[in-house]
Amino acid sequence: MAEQTLYERIGGVNAIAMVVDRFSDQIVKNPKLLKNPALAAWNKSGQLPSLKFMRTLWLCEQAGGPFQYTGKELGQAHKDLHILPEEFDEVGAEIARALDHFNVPEREKGEVLAAIVARKAEVVGQPA
Numbered sequence: 001m002a003e004q005t006l007y008e009r010i011g012g013v014n015a016i017a018m019v020v021d022r023f024s025d026q027i028v029k030n031p032k033l034l035k036n037p038a039l040a041a042w043n044k045s046g047q048l049p050s051l052k053f054m055r056t057l058w059l060c061e062q063a064g065g066p067f068q069y070t071g072k073e074l075g076q077a078h079k080d081l082h083i084l085p086e087e088f089d090e091v092g093a094e095i096a097r098a099l100d101h102f103n104v105p106e107r108e109k110g111e112v113l114a115a116i117v118a119r120k121a122e123v124v125g126q127p128a
């Protein structure tokens with residue numbers, strides 16, 4: 001029998017959406033991340049519901065789910081946010097905590113985090 005995809009093993013779109021919902025809500029109230037003025041300003045823009053949707057879509061595609069991510073390229077999406085390497089790592093820590101919150105097993109947790117870390121160079125930008 002073929003090996004199940006990460007998407008199947010993790011529990012499909014609802015499991016991914018719950019994880020995204022959780023870490024997205026934690027990110028907007030994380031004091032380390034609120035020090036970034038571009039992020040603090042973005043948080044007041046009222047676009048969190050659509051960002052949760054786009055993050056869910058991206059993660060579903062990455063995990064091998066039956067979806068196609070049609071949003072912006074990651075470099076383009078983050079260039080005006082001037083994200084520092086340590087801010088990227090803090091977001092990674094929030095994602096890890098959200099995966100733990102929902103008791104995602106170590107193997108699947110590691111695979112999700114690896115997919116995130118692999119894109120660090122695209123997301124981290126020049127300081128403002």
Ligand code: HEM
Nearest residue numbers: 042054055058071072077083087088091116117119120123
């Ligand atoms: C590999 C890591 C990351 C992935 C996979 C990712 C994924 C995404 C996606 C899919 C979008 C939506 C693009 C669109 O609307 O077309 C987005 C935008 C955004 N991301 Fe990330 N992101 C990552 C890292 C980060 C980090 C570290 C932060 C810092 C808190 C962040 C904050 C944001 C914000 C605020 C937006 C909205 C930008 C806008 O509306 O102009 N992301 N990201």
